[in-house]
Amino acid sequence: MTIKTNTERITFHDAIATMEVDFANMTFADAAQVDTMYDEIESRLTETGRRWFFLVIYTDCVIAPEAWDRFAERGKNANINHGLGSVRVGATAQTRDAIRQSAGQESFRSNIYDSRDQALLALGEMRKRKRDMQAATEEAFLRVENVSLSFGGVKAITGVSFDIKRGEISSIIGPNGAGKSSMLNVINGVYHPQEGAITFLGNVRRQMNPRAAATQGIARTFQNIALFKGMSVLDNIMTGRNLKMKANLLQQAFWLGPAQREELEHRVKVEEIIDFLEIQHIRKTPVGRLPYGLQKRVDLARALAMEPQLLLLDEPMAGMNVEEKQDMCRFILDVNDQFGTTVLLIEHDMGVVMDLSDFVVVLDHGEKIAEGTADEVRSDPVVISAYLGASH
Amino acid sequence: MSFFLETLLGGLMSGMLYSLVALGFVLIYKASGVFNFAQGAMVLFAALSMARFSEWIPEWLGMDNLLMANLLAIVVSVVVMFAVAWLIERLVLRHLVNQEGATLLMATLGIGYFLDGLGQTVFGSDIYKIDVGMPKEPVMMLESVFEGGILINKEDFVAALISAMLVLALTIFFQKTSTGRALRAVADDHQAAQSIGIPLGRIWVIVWCVAGITALVAGIIWGSKLGVQFSLQTVALRALPVVILGGLTSVPGAIIGGLIIGVGEKLSEVFLGPYVGGGIEIWFAYMLALMFLLFRPQGLFGEKIIYRD
């Protein structure tokens, strides 16, 4: 029986995105031997610069009790840093116990099979599941399905559906009274639609309150600025961190450790946002005294302080001059680029929307009349007659 | 049985006075969105003015015709209440347009305090009587129906009649005159009314004048029954649950709510009070109002309150 070198024990199967590690007949007597093996594995993995499924062969592999802890730890790290999932083959009862023990502690599934073929089959299943899940989460980052909303008999939205993809900037446009703001209010739980469902990050809901939406990571700004007028810019933005602050009333009353620490931590985060939006000079000013354009920026800052997954902007450019509009466009693009935040905005100003958006939904009289890329929508005759023709 | 009916009637009578005060609340709230905490102070002020002028005018003019003196005193008091209304609009409300309800509420608290102080400074702070020649003798009624009958003051009948006439006059004023229609337009939508050229300031003065007149009527009735004294000012606090019950925007609500509270107070005091130590009149009305706040905030007849941003 030839003895393989450590290098020979590692094989990459590109076609099934799997790294096979062959521990067969190996003996790990102590932590140092584990390290030698895993250093090799880690360095090879790092070279590839991507994640892999792991197929690990344990046939007749012996791990001495002194090495268990190190083995479990290195294995876990490799999984966290480079793994998509693991299957294992033919461990001895002893190794199996060791793996199960550490797996049990870490509450990972152990996935141990008797033969390599069985393991490969399981791996196939695992890959498929993973792919489906990925597809599902990507598609249904935000899915609006057949939503209808009315106020005491007056229909605001009728059977509207659309999907928003992760990481994109999307817009809802439409003439006044088309139901744009109502749609936003439905998405973040202020209004409860009579029909239809909202799916955000795979969680379906028919109704929910604004707090639940905020907890899920949906933040928004307001059309006619809903800042807290009596508070300073800094305090306004700090309220955005509210959900992340956990100190209780007594700790706050006596300014005890946790309260003070929290206050400082979140202040640092808030200052980053202040820098990002270039409003350092007004941080102590009461917002009521600020000009309109700056108030809009503070409104955005407060929403960003929530570190949202999805940022809803209600007419972010309304009432601004050209220069302020350009600034705001730049901020929206930067937010999308730097933080990877998905943005959904509603806007009246067609030019701005078309420049910014990856995807546009057009509403009219509460119904969806078109959707697509900016160019598709621009050339759609229905849109032109309903909207562009009317306002330009 | 006759005791129960007498209690009931007594409740209806005091309920009618609550209705008059509540009517003042509703008128002003409908037209300006202001809840006028000073309504009680206005009742006191009007009653003091009435009581003192009916005393002073015969002295000044050297006449002793009671009817003439009372008529003159009423005219003067009406003028005084108009002046008060005009000054309130001029000095206070005009400067608080578009403020929040709570701010306006506190401002009317201030007005109430000021009027209380002013009234007593100008007119004095003793107990005065108003004698507008209301019949005082009691009458027995329903003797034929059951034994003993019930005892009623004629005065209360006259008072009920006057109140009914006032409500009727107000209804005609609101429904038939152009000013009345303008008032209703303002009540429906301030901005819309302004945009079609209804002068808000003038409308508010008129509404406060009307509220001043209802205060005067309430003050005269109450004053001739029980005398004019500082405690009259608390009638606003007694009548506050009425508008919660009846609905802040409803005139019929104010009247029916007033009667319900008046009767409820008396009946609960007489039949429930002895078990819990008595004196439950005031908080009984408030607890009733509190229940309404929790389960039906718009009251019996009010428009549904919808907060939409």
Added chain:
Amino acid sequence: MFYRENGQFKTTYKSDQQVFAIPQDRWAILAIIAFAFLGIPLLVDEYIFRAILIPFLILSLAALGVNILVGYCGQITLGAGAFMAVGAYAAYNFLIRVSGMPALGAILLGGLTAAAVGIVFGIPSLRVRGLYLAVATLAAQFFCDWAFLRVKWFTNDSSSGSVSVADISLMGWTINSATDKYLFCLGILVVFSLMAKNLVRSAIGRQWMAIRDMDVAATVIGIRPMYAKLSAFAVSSFYVGVAGGLWGFVHLGSWEPAAFSIDRSFQLLFMVIIGGMGSIAGSFFGAAFIVILPIFLNQMLPLIGGLFGLEVSIALVAHVEIMVFGALIIFFLIVEPHGIARLWSTGREKLRLWPFPH
């Protein structure tokens, strides 16, 4: 000239978040507190303690409580007097019914009882606001007025609802002279003021103000209106309840329900309006103003009347007093809704920049 920030740079967020970020302010406040503890007892006579300073300290504490609710959380209350009464009578019952209960413990427990009652009467605030809420708080006022007058258990079967507390002591220190009482109240006020300042500058304070300024936006960023409002009611009622306990135990000694009538409620609200809504310092200004104004008018009006040969009766002074209060309320609501505190800070702002206003 010496009130300058030039050359003071803050290098950490921690130093920027201090209660008094400007060193001169910090020293001034410390000096005032030191003077209040050490200097005033040497300078002031018994009358001033009893008529002005002790009422001022206790009413400041109550005004702080009302300000938290009205000024910071934007919920109107016309029932603060009721919560003072709950605090006072609950403290009394803890004192006489629990053997070995120290007076301070009874007062604090009274405050907690008031907080619980405050939460109950605050529940309508979840559905209604403005006038409607005022009605709910008035209900508390009238109900408590009645309960302490008629329910004999609360007053240990005294006939008119009047109860009295003998001299109280704190860990061996018997508080019976005016100076002792003053120091006791001052100590409590200093601690409670610091707590209030901490609350309003931390997360809970921002939640209150957010609900006050724009409740829809507040819910959208995940603030629970129920928690924010009821916590404001609880904290506010706690402060007011403790003030009620002090008012009964320390200031009055023996009292009856009328000490906490609706007039007291209005008085506390006026303190907050005149002193400054949404300002800790405003609570002190308002309390001082309302305690001193009647005394001032009592002294001055007869003198002024004398100049014109008029005799000014006590009744007239009382009437003028309520006129002046009414007028001042209106004045401040119209001209300076943030009260004396804002006038003060505007003045300070000018001083900071003086002599170069730009």
